[in-house]
Amino acid sequence: EPEVTQTPSHQVTQMGQEVILRCVPISNHLYFYWYRQILGQKVEFLVSFYNNEISEKSEIFDDQFSVERPDGSNFTLKIRSTKLEDSAMYFCATAGLVRTDTQYFGPGTRLTVL
């Protein structure tokens, strides 16, 4: 069964450093999302991406965040200058041919900012 994969599984970084989180969507999926979950809290939407551009973003997704699909397969989330409060699990999700299709989540990247 096709799966969303994410790398790395755990990233530890110093405050102020840049990090790139990577996701390989399910083949043929067209809609991509990033969510995050701070320990003990809800899963929160960050950004959605379709046709090589951002479709929607939340208030969390400020100028420190960016997304791209550099090679037509990987989908990345970059945080330019990490803050302590960016520590969380970051989940990539992908959906199929229709924007209301079920979103399938990857296993997540645990980001720890020291």
Next chain:
Amino acid sequence: EDQVTQSPEALRLQEGESSSLNCSYTVSGLRGLFWYRQDPGKGPEFLFTLYSAGEEKEKERLKATLTKKESFLHITAPKPEDSATYLCAVQAQNSGNTPLVFGKGTRLSVIA
């Protein structure tokens, strides 16, 4: 603002003791309501999608139902392997890639 409230926050059951989890929602036009299972340190695993009031979906010991204001996840004769956090999420009718709005989840523990 779209909102999802799940109750109880935590539920402890004996193996074989059936129960229900509740998900109340307010949304500006419901496109779909989703149930996911999340194990510790893992990503949400898709269980069900419900689109309209009166709809029901079943999978093994789980059954999800939907009304205009809430959804229930019924667990029949649970086993220890059903222990997980169950997340409810709604998707609004909207333009664009409508994101999911999640509840905090119900943490289920099934004791042998």
